[in-house]
Amino acid sequence: METTDLTLPPSKSDKQIAKMCCSGYLIAIIAIMAAFSANVVEAKHGKPYGWIKAHATFYGDISGQETMQGACGYGDLHKQGYGLETAALSTALFNDGLTCGACYEMKCYNTTQWCKPGIIQITATNFCPPNWSIPSDNGGWCNPPRKHFDLSMSSFLKIAEYKAGIVPVLYKRVPCVKNGGIKFEIKGNPYWTLVLVYNVAGVGNIVDVKIKGSGTQWYQMSRNWGQNWQTGVRLQGQSLSFIVTTQGGKTVQSDNVAPANWQFGQTFEGKQFN
Numbered sequence: 001m002e003t004t005d006l007t008l009p010p011s012k013s014d015k016q017i018a019k020m021c022c023s024g025y026l027i028a029i030i031a032i033m034a035a036f037s038a039n040v041v042e043a044k045h046g047k048p049y050g051w052i053k054a055h056a057t058f059y060g061d062i063s064g065q066e067t068m069q070g071a072c073g074y075g076d077l078h079k080q081g082y083g084l085e086t087a088a089l090s091t092a093l094f095n096d097g098l099t100c101g102a103c104y105e106m107k108c109y110n111t112t113q114w115c116k117p118g119i120i121q122i123t124a125t126n127f128c129p130p131n132w133s134i135p136s137d138n139g140g141w142c143n144p145p146r147k148h149f150d151l152s153m154s155s156f157l158k159i160a161e162y163k164a165g166i167v168p169v170l171y172k173r174v175p176c177v178k179n180g181g182i183k184f185e186i187k188g189n190p191y192w193t194l195v196l197v198y199n200v201a202g203v204g205n206i207v208d209v210k211i212k213g214s215g216t217q218w219y220q221m222s223r224n225w226g227q228n229w230q231t232g233v234r235l236q237g238q239s240l241s242f243i244v245t246t247q248g249g250k251t252v253q254s255d256n257v258a259p260a261n262w263q264f265g266q267t268f269e270g271k272q273f274n
Contacts, residue, residue, distance in 0.1 A: 051170035052149040056106065058156035059088065059128075067152045070126030071224035073098035073196050075076050077125060080198050081179065085155055088126035090141070090148035097226045098247070101198065101205040103176040106149065106169050107159060114164035119172065120155055123204065141166060176204035181272040182244060184257055187228075187264055194230045195221070197244060202273035208245035212236030214260065237261075242270060 013140065060066030064084040067077060071088075074080050094155060102124045108115035111119040128142035128150040136143040142150065178201040185196040193211075200206055209221040209229040215238050221229040240258040245251045254270025262268070 006114045051172050052147070052170050054149060055141060055166055056087075056108075056149040056151055056156065056160070056169045057141055057166045058151045058153045060153055062153050062157075064152045064154060067126065071226055072097060072125045072127075074100075074125050074198055075196075080183070082123050082125055084152040085120065085122050086125040086152055087108075087122045087155070088128040088142075088150040089124050090128050090146055090150075091130055091144045093124070093149075094127050097127070097223070098207055098238055099205050101125075101176070101200050102247075103174050104149075104171045105174045106171040108167045109170050110168045111164070114161045114167050116159050116161065118159060120158050122149070122151065122155055123176065123262045128149075145200040153268045162229050176201050178272065181245075181269040182242075182252070182254065183267055183269055184242060184254075185267040186240075186258065186262060188230070189264070190234060190236055191234055192230065193235055194224060194228050196226075196228050197242075198227060198246070200246065200273065202250065203246040203248045205247050206244050207247050208243075211235070212241040214240075214256070218243065221265075240268075243271075246273065 054133045064077075067084065067086055067088075069075055071094075073081060077083060077086060087104070089099060103121060104124070105119050105121050107119045128144040128148060131140045132143065134140040136146055141148045149171065159169070173223070178199050180199065182197060183199040186193065187196065188194040195209070196210070197206055197209060206227065210218045211221055211231055211233075213233070213235040216233065216235070219231055219233050221231045224230045237255040237260055239260045240262065241253070241255045242257060243251060243253045250273060252271050252273055257270045258266070258268045
């Protein structure tokens with residue numbers, strides 16, 4: 001008659017059990033840290049992540065006149081819907097102008113003497129150039145690799161006291177909310193067309209523009225500066241269509257935005273990102 005072996009396997013020692021438990025906790029901790037790290041990484045592809053550390057100052061006076069006509073090419077920020085809720089970005093954030101139009105939330109932190117409660121939302125409309133003649137930690141606030149926002153005075157005063165001058169801030173990318181469609185301001189001459197693209201919702205900053213006349217194929221535009229896009233194709237006398245692509249890869253096509261009798265200096269409204 002066969003018998004069944006009921007002998008139990010050797011039990012693990014206390015040290016082995018403790019080692020297994022510690023390994024489990026270690027894995028859990030690593031997973032939590034990885035999740036946290038992913039939450040504070042710089043926004044990529046236009047996706048909003050968690051708060052990131054930076055610093056902020058302000059330029060100009062309370063009128064905000066010095067914030068107009070910035071490096072993004074928007075011109076009159078009041079007329080174009082940006083107002084004074086704007087910032088000039090340091091080299092580390094500006095991305096040679098491709099970040100123009102991106103929206104951020106920002107709050108002052110870690111200095112109870114100068115911080116005010118609350119959060120502001122701003123749009124990138126200008127460039128804060130480096131100043132290599134002074135140290136990065138003593139006046140050269142926009143020197144690489146510093147992440148820095150030079151705000152309009154009115155925006156700065158919403159989160160910090162005037163006398164602070166410079167404050168540490170936390171910021172994050174957020175979707176831009178706009179009224180109406182994407183705007184296309186057409187400038188140039190019969191041999192060269194320059195189009196300023198603004199009032200872009202969603203991610204806010206665009207990385208590619210294509211143009212088409214009613215009698216032509218689609219043409220790739222090149223970025224001249226800021227959010228001004230250019231082409232040497234002669235397009236007068238034709239209605240114009242545009243394909244706009246944002247940093248996140250989303251695309252919107254606006255057909256026959258400008259009628260065939262469009263003129264340089266005019267602005268037209270296309271479709272908008274949802």
